[in-house]
Amino acid sequence: MSYPESLERYAALGVDTEQALQTLAKTPISLHCWQGDDVNGFEGSTGDSGGIAATGNYPGRARTPEELRSDMNKAGSLIPGAKRLNLHAIYADAPEIPDRTELTSEHFRPWIEWAKEQQFGLDFNPTCFGHPMAESGFTLSSADSRIRQYWIDHCIACRKIAADIGEELRNPVVTNIWIPDGYKDVPVDRAAPRQRLEESLDTVLAADVSKEWNIDAVESKLFGIGVESYTVGSHEFYLGYAVKNQICLCLDAGHFHPTESIAEKISSALQFVPSLLTHVSRGVRWDSDHVVLLDDPTKAIFEEIVRCDALDRTHIGLDFFDASINRIAAWVIGTRASQKSLLLALLEPTDELRKLEAEGDYTGRLALLEATKSLPWSEVWNEHCRRSGVPLDTDWMKDVRTYEKEVLSGRV
Template sequence: MKEEQIKKEFAAAKEKYAALGVDVEKAIEKLNNVSISIHCWQSDDVSGFENPEGELTGGIQATGNYPGKANTIDELKNDIEKVLELIPGKHRLSLHAIYGDFGGEFVDRDQIEPKHFQTWMDWAKKTGAKLDFNSTFFSHPKSGNYSLSSFDPEIRNFWKEHLRRCRRIAAEMGRQQGDACIHNIWVHDGEKDKTVSRIQHRELLKESLDEVMTEKISTDYLKDSVECKLFGIGSESYVVGSHEFYMGYAVKNNMLLTLDAGHFHPTEGIADKISSMLLFVPEVNLHVSRPERWDSDHVVILNDALLELSQEIVRSGQMEKVHIGLDYFDASINRIGAYVVGIRSTQKAMLQALLEPTEKLREYEKRDNNFQRMAYLEELKAMPWNAVYNYYCLQQGVPVGDEYIQEIEKYESEVTSKR
């Protein structure tokens, strides 16, 4: 797409939005300040480097066998760097605990330390990306059906120590990067069939979390967030960490709550939950995925659910309190392409939300002018927002329109196809 054409289309779009009272330049500036936390596990199908040949457990599953997955830390870093070249803005990288640099040695999860992630921290400084972190309770011989909520005290103690160490690792990441690291806590605990001791397991999960959280760490370095789930493969009947459990825990302890788009009922969206939770927790963390009737972790695309989610973030007026992270792992298609499509789709949804004449729409609501509100919301659907996004990409020096497709094909030909 020629630069002259991009600028011409942008000028026309800018004029149309100005007629609605929308400052396009301001919207672009706000979008540029949205740092998406990119999940490292799309590149290698959630294998990690603790035991790359190990079985993926914990109610999650990567399907497909598309060639070219990352097999080493260097390959993963190269893949992420390529992704960053193809998207506008400055972003973050979210690491799971199994992605440490263990130097070829086996380091069990109750023994991991900040030193095992120092090469990642150095990489982050070099690339300008910030890091987020995730405890890893799945895919381990001591995972089973239960970890922090196990009836076995030895199992609980093992995972409590893992959680302690993950918090310290995340805090060190936050200290070195000068920006708080969001540490996400998702525990797969649950059962496939009817479970009698539900409250007992939830009591144990609460006790385990309470014990670990007694170690106070400055929120300048670390922000803990707890993540709920409705069900997983092998835990269809019961998950200990339900939405109600973690909503209560987050509110009681004044901590972040993670809302994953795929962790609720098949027809339930998370958009409407944001405005409620922002009233009771300091910040909200999002895992944006695309469930196809269940938590199937499909690549994020620009659909109604994503747009509604973005609109609620912007309309809340508290964008700074909502952290956007991605969480999907599609092994059936080009993995770099999966990253770029998902990130760009998320940005496009956010841009559309930022290009709304929000104050005008609120005024209509106050005056009970519901027809006018509906009419403008419908007209916005046909506005030339994509011309604005193309111009943003041009500004940032990244591929415009479909140009990224050729870049990814070239990378596959020269790099991933040779793995």
């Protein structure tokens, strides 16, 4: 079936495929830099990993900022639509990289110039792990005031970096704070670390940083390696904190119980926070950050965002890192799967479904939901790829294989 024929099929259900394509093309997804180098970064520091580990040793990992940008260029050339890049603080690129508390936007100057050239937006993250000051397992919630202050200073520096980048690019930057703090075994005092975390975050947010160009977000987690029994920054903590302070709440698809969907949380959270950041990931039995697929949990996330008419209040980012396969292919597969999920949501005859639901016609609602699954959405997707000038799903791996042979194979 051709695209014009698909357009007619959808039009019969009241769905405008051209409008869906326009929305899809302008909705950016923030690719994560750490997929390209297995979360190593470029500062050369040592310390506790914070429970973060990329498994596998597929050849071709990026070893320098230049190599990472080259890989990102290749991935970007195979992904349709608008794109952003999510940077962690450990990816600074400068002749001399200072302590994390002394970082400025100039230490990310090559990334800023690259973003301008490639027409990417940028997002940012403090890196509160992989550092000697995080070896105790606690950062912003540490009982040691010296450690707390260190990470407070780092987070403030990162917010200022984000604001500078946002202003220069004329494109607001999301600064997402995640910390690894917690206990491996059952604690007695669960309250005190959370009280300290609240105080630290209050201090971080009190710093004078442009709200026009920096968007603050906080990210929860159910558990992590080494903090299986207690995570200070739980969902309940950060939901309450985001509501109280009216900041962005990050929902990571891998940071909840394996049978718990973040899609269910979206409509509730949006009633009380100004915006959401979704980290689209795929946990397998736990937060293992597998490459995103076009599966039911991923589709549900985008369905709920679109059904809530919340695309303008939702920042979409990816968060997975697989070192067992070609890293560029992982970016492309995961981003395309996310975009397809968004397209499916945009092509849903939501108005008709709402009408049936309001009338109490649940039989008709169920029948129509099932019917949409066999509609020719793939032709609409192919049209999106053609208009964006990128290969179709059956063709892009040829480019990756060539790049692997000519570039990645030389990295040892």
